[in-house]
Amino acid sequence: MTETKRTSVGSKIILGLTLLFFYAPILYIILFSFNASRSLTTFTGFSLQWYEKMFANATMMESILYTVLIAVLATVLSTVIGTLTAIGLSKSRKIVQQLVERLNDLPVMNPEIVTAIGLLMFFSALAIRKGFLTMLLAHVMFCTPYVMLSVTPKLRSLDPNLTDAAMDLGATPMQAIMKVIVPQIRPGILSGALIAFTMSFDDFIISYFVTGNGVQNISILVYTMSKRVNPSINALSTLIIIMITFVLGIVNLVPILRSHTAKSERDPKKRRVMLAAIAAVLVVAIGVGAALGVGSAKARRQDAIEKYGSATLKLYITGEYLGENVISDFEKQYGVDVIIEYFDSNEMMYTKLQAGDSYDVVIPSDYMIELLMEQDQLQPLDHELLPNLPLLAEEVQNLPFDPDNTYAVPYFWGSVGIVYNEQNVDPEDVESQGWEVLRNTKYKGHTYVYDSERDSFMMAFKALGYSMNTSDPDEVREAYEWLLEMNNTMDPTYVTDEVIDGMISGEKDIAVVYSGDAAVILDENEDMRFWMPEEGTNIWYDCMVIMKNAENPLLAHEFINYMLTYEAAYDNAETVGYSSPNAEVLELMATDPDLYGENEAYLPRSGYELDESFENNQALKKMLADYWIKVKAAQG
Amino acid sequence: MKSFRRITYPYVAWILVMILAPMLLIMLYAFTTAGNEVTTFKFTLANFAKFLTDRDYIEVLIRSLVVAVETTAICLLLGYPIAYCLAKLPEKNNLLMILLITMPTWINMLVRTYAWMGILQDNGVINNILGWFGLGRVKMLYTDFAVILGMVYNFIPFMILQIHTSLAKMDKSLLEAANDLGANRTQAFLRVTLPLSLPGVISGITLVFLPAVSSFFIPKLLGGGQFVLVGNVIESRFLTAGDWNFGSAISLIMAVIIMLSMWLTRKVDATPASAGKE
Numbered sequence: 049m050t051e052t053k054r055t056s057v058g059s060k061i062i063l064g065l066t067l068l069f070f071y072a073p074i075l076y077i078i079l080f081s082f083n084a085s086r087s088l089t090t091f092t093g094f095s096l097q098w099y100e101k102m103f104a105n106a107t108m109m110e111s112i113l114y115t116v117l118i119a120v121l122a123t124v125l126s127t128v129i130g131t132l133t134a135i136g137l138s139k140s141r142k143i144v145q146q147l148v149e150r151l152n153d154l155p156v157m158n159p160e161i162v163t164a165i166g167l168l169m170f171f172s173a174l175a176i177r178k179g180f181l182t183m184l185l186a187h188v189m190f191c192t193p194y195v196m197l198s199v200t201p202k203l204r205s206l207d208p209n210l211t212d213a214a215m216d217l218g219a220t221p222m223q224a225i226m227k228v229i230v231p232q233i234r235p236g237i238l239s240g241a242l243i244a245f246t247m248s249f250d251d252f253i254i255s256y257f258v259t260g261n262g263v264q265n266i267s268i269l270v271y272t273m274s275k276r277v278n279p280s281i282n283a284l285s286t287l288i289i290i291m292i293t294f295v296l297g298i299v300n301l302v303p304i305l306r307s308h309t310a311k312s313e314r315d316p317k318k319r320r321v322m323l324a325a326i327a328a329v330l331v332v333a334i335g336v337g338a339a340l341g342v343g344s345a346k347a348r349r350q351d352a353i354e355k356y357g358s359a360t361l362k363l364y365i366t367g368e369y370l371g372e373n374v375i376s377d378f379e380k381q382y383g384v385d386v387i388i389e390y391f392d393s394n395e396m397m398y399t400k401l402q403a404g405d406s407y408d409v410v411i412p413s414d415y416m417i418e419l420l421m422e423q424d425q426l427q428p429l430d431h432e433l434l435p436n437l438p439l440l441a442e443e444v445q446n447l448p449f450d451p452d453n454t455y456a457v458p459y460f461w462g463s464v465g466i467v468y469n470e471q472n473v474d475p476e477d478v479e480s481q482g483w484e485v486l487r488n489t490k491y492k493g494h495t496y497v498y499d500s501e502r503d504s505f506m507m508a509f510k511a512l513g514y515s516m517n518t519s520d521p522d523e524v525r526e527a528y529e530w531l532l533e534m535n536n537t538m539d540p541t542y543v544t545d546e547v548i549d550g551m552i553s554g555e556k557d558i559a560v561v562y563s564g565d566a567a568v569i570l571d572e573n574e575d576m577r578f579w580m581p582e583e584g585t586n587i588w589y590d591c592m593v594i595m596k597n598a599e600n601p602l603l604a605h606e607f608i609n610y611m612l613t614y615e616a617a618y619d620n621a622e623t624v625g626y627s628s629p630n631a632e633v634l635e636l637m638a639t640d641p642d643l644y645g646e647n648e649a650y651l652p653r654s655g656y657e658l659d660e661s662f663e664n665n666q667a668l669k670k671m672l673a674d675y676w677i678k679v680k681a682a683q684g
Numbered sequence: 685m686k687s688f689r690r691i692t693y694p695y696v697a698w699i700l701v702m703i704l705a706p707m708l709l710i711m712l713y714a715f716t717t718a719g720n721e722v723t724t725f726k727f728t729l730a731n732f733a734k735f736l737t738d739r740d741y742i743e744v745l746i747r748s749l750v751v752a753v754e755t756t757a758i759c760l761l762l763g764y765p766i767a768y769c770l771a772k773l774p775e776k777n778n779l780l781m782i783l784l785i786t787m788p789t790w791i792n793m794l795v796r797t798y799a800w801m802g803i804l805q806d807n808g809v810i811n812n813i814l815g816w817f818g819l820g821r822v823k824m825l826y827t828d829f830a831v832i833l834g835m836v837y838n839f840i841p842f843m844i845l846q847i848h849t850s851l852a853k854m855d856k857s858l859l860e861a862a863n864d865l866g867a868n869r870t871q872a873f874l875r876v877t878l879p880l881s882l883p884g885v886i887s888g889i890t891l892v893f894l895p896a897v898s899s900f901f902i903p904k905l906l907g908g909g910q911f912v913l914v915g916n917v918i919e920s921r922f923l924t925a926g927d928w929n930f931g932s933a934i935s936l937i938m939a940v941i942i943m944l945s946m947w948l949t950r951k952v953d954a955t956p957a958s959a960g961k962e
Contacts, residue, residue, distance in 0.1 A: 063770070067785075070788045071788065073799035073800055074799075076799040076802055076803060077795055129694070129698075135691065136691035136692035139688035148696060152699070153894065153942075153943065153946060154703055155703060156895065157895075157938075157939060157942050159898035161900075161918060161919050161931075162710055162922075162931070163706070165710065165931075165932075169706065170706040189702040192695070197890055201849070201886065202884075221687040221688060235852040238782075239848070243842060243845060246789040246841075250789065250793055252792075267792055270794055270795060274798070281795050288791060292787055296787070393923060395922075395923050497909075499904075499909040501924065501925070541910070553807065554807070666926065669925060670926070670930075673921070673924060674925075677916075677917055678740045681740050681743065681744050681912040
């Protein structure tokens with residue numbers, strides 16, 4: 049007895065430390081959900097603004113519903129299927145057992161992106177409409193192997209004669225399973241179910257590629273929203289923690305309360321209570337979802353359907369790229385619903401388009417539009433439906449890839465430049481050295497470089513005085529060596545969206561940043577300055593296009609036209625911080641000191657002869673991708 | 685036993701459709717050059733040759749395996765005692781503790797990783813605490829340490845769950861018997877408990893090692909991009925370079941290597957476990 053007591057003290061310490069380790073980041077998340085500023089790393093004061101933003105965001109609330117629904121269904125299905133199959137397998141021939149086990153390892157082992165692309169192509173080949181069902185099927189597919197991995201070892205330590213004994217005594221196979229085997233392997237089933245739930249609840253990449261038509265889970269939203277650092281994701285996580293704690297509380301409290309009234313009938317009751325709790329949560333979730341769904345105006349929809357053929361617009365856009373009210377204003381004004389899906393990179397978007405997913409309006413970048421035009425995937429725009437086209441600023445007219453706006457209408461534009469901390473970096477160095485300052489060993493260990501082959505090679509090409517659209521292998525090789533030396537001598541940190549937060553909190557002194565992000569950084573941290581190197585840089589344009597397979601091209605035109613208006617463009621530019629395509633808004637933003645008038649990062653230079661845009665060149669892109677991996681892998 | 689075999693048929697059919705068919709599509713890409721734009725396929729082994737003949741890629745692959753092995757080893761070394769302590773708890777607290785340990789994994793991985801970045805960075809939580817005590821700053825974020833920490837944090841719950849499963853409901857009379865026969869606690873643990881928990885250890889290793897080899901977000905965010913693992917290479921092939929053929933080839937190479945190592949691990953498993961039973 050004394051021995052067990054002693055171990056239990058030691059156990060308590062170990063378990064306590066374990067919990068501390070697991071919950072330290074969780075506490076951090078909860079704390080920062082109340083942060084007054086945008087930063088995910090510097091706490092500036094208490095505020096509930098991220099909660100307000102979250103609750104105001106219907107897509108976010110809906111995503112909770114989809115996530116819970118899919119996770120619960122996938123867990124139940126995969127647990128039942130996985131357990132029964134594992135039991136069956138344990139009685140099967142060795143060869144079948146081995147074969148299934150090997151195949152089962154595939155989804156566990158493959159990088160998610162591989163499984164995702166496989167499933168994407170597979171569903172496309174079958175022409176299944178993507179959405180809830182495809183997502184659920186995919187989740188059952190990758191969850192079941194985890195259940196089997198948990199159940200199988202438990203089965204193996206089971207006496208194989210047990211089942212025979214049960215059946216000799218007259219049990220049917222089903223009875224033998226339910227009454228004899230299952231109770232013995234229950235811990236295995238439980239942990240399998242827990243892992244399946246975890247996998248489903250937190251899955252991003254596979255879900256992203258197999259879903260469609262506006263069905264999005266929390267992970268998809270979080271990944272696409274973190275684009276511009278959005279503490280609402282902390283608020284959302286905190287909400288989930290509260291919900292889970294609530295459910296756990298019920299599950300744990302009810303049996304205690306019950307045991308006061310009716311005495312111990314342990315396990316089956318516990319299970320029933322747990323089921324009841326899960327059911328209750330589901331009902332609440334569905335209720336919330338339904339309430340949200342009914343919210344949209346009905347009567348005006350009818351008018352919209354008559355006018356456009358359908359009252360739904362499917363928009364595919366980068367995360368965090370819309371004004372706060374621009375979509376709801378559009379919806380109200382035209383009596384329509386906008387289904388928004390987000391992408392993280394042009395290539396991600398392209399992959400989904402390749403699989404035949406249909407969208408009305410998509411907002412890709414210049415070189416990608418060129419590719420889509422070459423492949424005849426875009427509809428020519430009807431300029432009669434776009435009376436606001438003349439509102440475009442001079443700087444975004446006559447774009448090289450589409451001079452007459454035949455296919456594309458600018459949405460945002462900007463440049464790439466250097467943000468630096470004037471407290472620690474001599475402005476003279478930045479201005480005289482340009483991109484070369486990224487290789488100035490004075491600043492070793494204090495630089496952020498954008499982790500993308502195109503942007504990094506752009507910098508190297510420009511520093512070397514070449515065109516960033518070169519296809520000369522020698523020039524590419526030279527640029528690679530430029531970057532390799534930077535990597536080996538400067539110890540740079542390669543980041544993407546984290547650069548915003550990192551520079552706001554002053555983690556590093558020099559960073560390669562997109563102008564719109566730079567504007568945000570300069571707004572939040574007074575020490576930061578922005579410089580566009582004289583060797584030239586990338587001037588890019590993101591434009592609205594209408595897909596060939598758009599289901600609602602009329603409404604798509606209406607949307608594009610609306611985005612050109614002063615009101616919409618103002619809302620977009622004010623929230624996002626990139627340069628507006630609307631002449632009047634651009635002028636106002638760039639001059640009004642209350643907006644971005646004093647922010648040197650806001651207005652990209654225009655007409656500078658060394659500046660360029662990317663052209664579509666798939667072969668070059670692959671070559672740069674190969675080299676870029678080699679640069680980053682170089683020092684290990 | 686026919687009736688038992690029959691319940692596996694639906695799943696075998698399901699695997700063929702949902703796992704094997706998509707994998708065959710990936711294989712098709714791996715052995716062709718046409719890319720994802722054209723429909724004419726040309727058979728080639730160039731994608732494999734490109735990877736296997738390039739020292740940089742081989743190094744990346746080796747590093748990924750090393751990191752995964754390290755992660756798995758740490759998860760095992762930390763996870764086993766935790767699972768052991770868990771199994772000793774009374775059954776009522778047991779379930780609660782398991783749920784408490786799993787719950788953080790339900791919070792989005794990206795959000796949790798961002799939190800770790802805030803905790804580890806140069807002017808983050810830990811360094812600030814060190815500062816209060818007059819200690820200097822330690823560079824933690826964007827180091828190997830941060831990557832391993834992030835991986836262990838993410839994957840250790842699976843190890844704990846699996847080991848705990850095999851320890852729970854273990855026949856306690858076996859331990860009593862060992863005790864009666866004069867074994868001390870260490871002997872009883874080494875000769876009885878440990879062999880009996882091996883199947884759980886093996887499946888825990890599987891559940892940590894397999895996803896760790898191909899992990900991608902954690903090395904990217906906590907390693908500062910310099911920490912290139914094979915998961916990052918594959919991901920960038922699909923998502924930024926648009927080179928599905930090469931990406932598919934790399935993932936096939938990786939799959940073969942992992943399958944071999946899993947086969948070896950399970951071989952190891954088969955010997956002592958059956959010895960323990962007899």
